[in-house]
Amino acid sequence: MIAVEHLSKRYGRHAAVEDVSFVCEPGTVTGFLGPNGAGKSTTMRMICGLTPPSSGGATVCGVGYRHLPNPGRQVGVLLDAAAQHAGRTGREALTLSAQLIGVDRRAVEEKLDLVGLNAVAAKRRVRAYSLGMRQRLGLAQALLGDPRVLILDEPANGLDPEGIYWMRGLLREFADRGGTVLLSSHLLREVEAVADQLVVIGRGRVVARGSKRELLAGAGTLVRARDPQTLAGALRRAGLAVTAATDGALTVPADAGAVGQVAADAGVALLELRPAGGGGLEQMFLTLTAGDSVKEAVR
Ligand SMILES: Nc1ncnc2c1ncn2[C@@H]1O[C@H](COP(=O)(O)OP(=O)(O)OP(=O)(O)O)[C@@H](O)[C@H]1O
Known part of the structure; x- marks a missing residue:
């Protein structure tokens, strides 16, 4: 088990990590996600006693890393x-x-x-x-x-697709045998396939945290229309936030019924309407970390 409590790290006036808290339970893989410079490595270094925190603390197997015999x-x-x-x-x-x-x-x-x-x-x-x-x-x-615990910072960097697939299997098996895994990445796709829990960090702060299932369930509806601009306008007028992907798909934080109704009222023909699922998590990641290196994040 890993417990991170209100960890913060300041470098001069720059807050690299601010008030980060999360727990990684035995039997789970926790994906620690965030764009470049979000504070993942600094957090992991603090967990491992390599960087002294400005405030807060972390324990591994119940004690501070430095106190493990x-x-x-x-x-x-x-x-x-x-x-x-x-x-x-x-x-x-x-x-x-x-x-x-x-x-x-x-x-x-x-x-x-x-x-x-x-x-x-x-x-x-x-x-x-x-x-x-x-x-x-x-x-x-x-x-x-x-x-019993693995702490891995961007372990998939440099691995080929076969290597990434192999590593996922290895980590899954480790967790299924009761191990605890904390795994960082700036690529959502990389951890989405293996993680049970997600902690998303942006500019040093936790912006989303929970089980992948929960985060997916809250990811809203993905809709594709013949005329996405008209639909986006109608959805916004209905008070719904819209995130547009470059391929024309829109993600909306509402259920399919509400989105379909807005489309019908606006007379827009739909090509696709479904729970956002994995694509929604990607949109959520983009939205949550907006302003950071988001293009890189979903590569
Ligand atoms: N020793 C240091 N001195 C000053 N600033 C630092 C130091 N280490 C990290 N930072 C800053 O803290 C912030 C977080 O960096 P960190 O390396 O933890 O991010 P990251 O999420 O691991 O990014 P990446 O995916 O690029 O490795 C960055 O703005 C970085 O420039």
Whole structure:
């Protein structure tokens, strides 16, 4: 379990993180979402005791990270895949970590195998690794001590589609066995497929939090019309907020009946009318974090 309570971090006059609170329960994957610069890494660094908070605090497995007697056995952390000694081989890096946290060397081979780094890759120096291979090595390192909690900052960066699919399966399985996963990303699609819970952060503040199901249910109605501009005007005149996507779809925070009625009254022919679902979450993410690097966010 991870508990974050009123965490704030200021750099001079700049508030990188402001009053962020959330809980990650065992058996769940929590997607920590936000555009570039939203404060995800700073929050995660504070959880792991690497950045001192200006106020607030966080606990992992019931205590502050720094008070865990052997953190590697309880919490697997991957904050920066590039932060590996470039001159060591993958196997050497893992072997050193294994010694440091006191796990059997057999775990090294087991984890190399688990993350798909074969014998040839394990013998290569890290400087020759691609970013995707470094992510896999970082994940192996995080999993080395068979922890109950995983804290991963943008672990899908550099992975190819097959790698992303593989990682989702691995994290899902970890959570299904009772583990707690906190996973950050600036790409909604990446976490949508695996997360049960979502925490959305924008400009240092939590802008939405809850189960993916709840957030999807509250995502409103997606409507496509032959004449989207006329429909958008009619919806706005009816007092409904409208978010327009570039492909002409409109997302409206109301049920399908209300949206359909406005369209009928305005004499607009509809091409599609349905609960917003995944597309709505995307629109919600865009709306909630509007003004930040939103184009990047739904790439
Ligand atoms: N050491 C630091 N000194 C000053 N400002 C910092 C420092 N670390 C982070 N910041 C600022 O805090 C804000 C949040 O940064 P952070 O790296 O936590 O965002 P992020 O959500 O992880 O973004 P990204 O997806 O780009 O990694 C940014 O405005 C960043 O410039």
